[in-house]
Amino acid sequence: MLTLEKRPQPSRLWTYLTPVVAVILTMLAGAVLFAFLGKDPVQSIRTIFWEPLFSEFAFYYRPQLLVKGAPLVLIAIGLSLGFRAGIWNIGAEGQYIIGAICGAGVGLAFYPMEAWFIFPLMVLAGALGGWAWAMIPALLKVRFGTNEILVSLMLVYVAEQLLASMSLGLLKNPEGFGFPGSRNLQQYPSAHNAELIAGSGMHWGVVSALVAVILAYILLNRHMLGFHIRLTGEAPRAARFAGVNPARLILFCLGTAGALAGLAGLFEVSGPSGQVSIDFNVGYGFTAIIVAFLGRLHPIGILLAGGLMALTYIGGEIAQSKLGLPAAAIQVFQGMLLFFLLAVDVTTNYRIRRVTREVA
């Protein structure tokens, strides 16, 4: 008989191994799923993981990986800080939306003026917007002890309503024939988050994501605040004795996550998306939660996980159009990634033991 025995300490080996095992298990289970759908399993998996990177059109897909991965990494880095300290911000999607609205709003307020300072101002407004939206659950938690999971999640739906209202009212393109959606910022040079090198997929959002990874790494490994975050997550009692101020930590973690999500929204709305529209948000804020955990809440891990997630999106689309796989199958496939990760995670904290039953 098999039983689980708690390890005295989480296994270091398994901490690094579980994401890899989870990916392999996902591939296997995915292959079975695709086979049941009547598709060639090997070809399906190959299409998802290989085509975007090495097919003849990889010159187009590789930059797209950056475009798709950057917001995921940027948001996940912010979330990981809080998750490490046991502060659960589930509302990054809302902070992303508000960042986009605020940033785009500032840009559109200057339209049609051309000036160098417009884009930096938009970036600032985007970060501030996301930060302010995250401050709502943060302050409510600090002041009244509310549950930040519920408050931040519910605020996503509020943000979505606000987004709809902005697309239909305040930010609606006056030359849009009454159709919803703002002016396209791609056609407003001073506000356009264009590719830094044409065709590379590199825009300011990608740069920011990389900078965020480095800063988070330094913060967690070299800074007192980072130590406090880790300590609070790993040993809350010890943290209290060490004089960690929980209120300050909540404000910092939620605020940073909000600001980064807001930045991601601003870079998206001013770049790849171009427009504040009713359906602007496509779930980056929620997918980033998977990315954060898949990356073990570690900055480098998140970078890799973001890339992997972007790969399944782009590869998944190719598989849909080339092999006729249904969209739902791709979503199941992505969901399995988190499922297997959590399942395999048991081995990090537990040892599997064979117990021989003794005869009484």
Place this chain on the structure above:
Amino acid sequence: MKFTKLLATAAIALGLAGTAMAQDKTKVGFVYVGPVGDGGWTYEHNQGRLAVEEHFGDAVETVFVESVPEGPDAERVMTQMALDGASLIFTTSFGYMDPTINVAKKFPDVKFEHATGYKRADNVSTYSARFYEGRAIQGHIAGKMTESNIVGYIGSYPIPEVIRGINSAFIHARKANPDVQFKIVWAYTWFDPAKEADAAKVLIEQGADVILQHTDSTAPQAAAQSAGNVITFGQASDMSEYAPRPRVSSIIDNWAPYYIARTQAVIDGTWESTDTWDGIGPGMVGIGEITDAVPEDVKAEALALKDAIANGEYHPFTGPLNKQDGSAWLADGETADDGTLLGMNFYVEGIEGDIPQ
């Protein structure tokens, strides 16, 4: 610069390959906003795709990607289809407008067809259907059938297309029954069965015994069925699984003839950028069977109205009509021009409430 060059090279290479392959197969791509099983909007576009496959057999290969978010993802899916050798791509949601234009610029040899938008280019056509013609018939039946004099309307987004439908239905409901009132709920989604069901329930609780929907799922039909004494109309698709009650008729989008004609044009090399807006007459809008739940005389009137619209005798927006604020819009006998209809952002007189801003 380098990227555009690369793309251009790829496009040319593919163009050549495409011509070489043209003898056997023309590739046609479809980008869908919902799942093909939504039973409404996307379902009907997919029926059109299947009709293309059936009509051309081995001469045409179709590909599609479903549930594509409007924005950069749509742009990538279209680019991928173009790179993969599609020579005609149908993008079937309003929100794909700017992405379609962007991708079309990079692939001048690929033809694009964007549904329900207003931006065109040399290789981008637009097409839509005059759903408001069908709404007129629905409005007439709704006005005759309601006993509570309250008609519920589930709107998706307050965009001209939807507002046009509300106005058309309202005008004809009022003509049939001067006491009728419309209650409008905005769902802010095209497809979300849970939200749509909630909206239907709210309307039924407020006394509506007719539910009109401009969203794509069958959830409102199910809600009406369980409520009992409520009638509905199929939207985008026939939704005949709910006939004869609650679904008493439907508006059916029939894209198949258009898709087949445009594919033929690409094969023949006669494709040109056009703007198509067809209604009941050319068959792009179909009226699903009016069931026996509707009294004979009402059914006859509805069918007469349908015929009058189809042969052009009658325009659903014929004056005298005032705007909601009481200002004059159309004089007696005057009909609305397409420009006004396309950008419609006002209710006609008699509708209560404001268009959300």
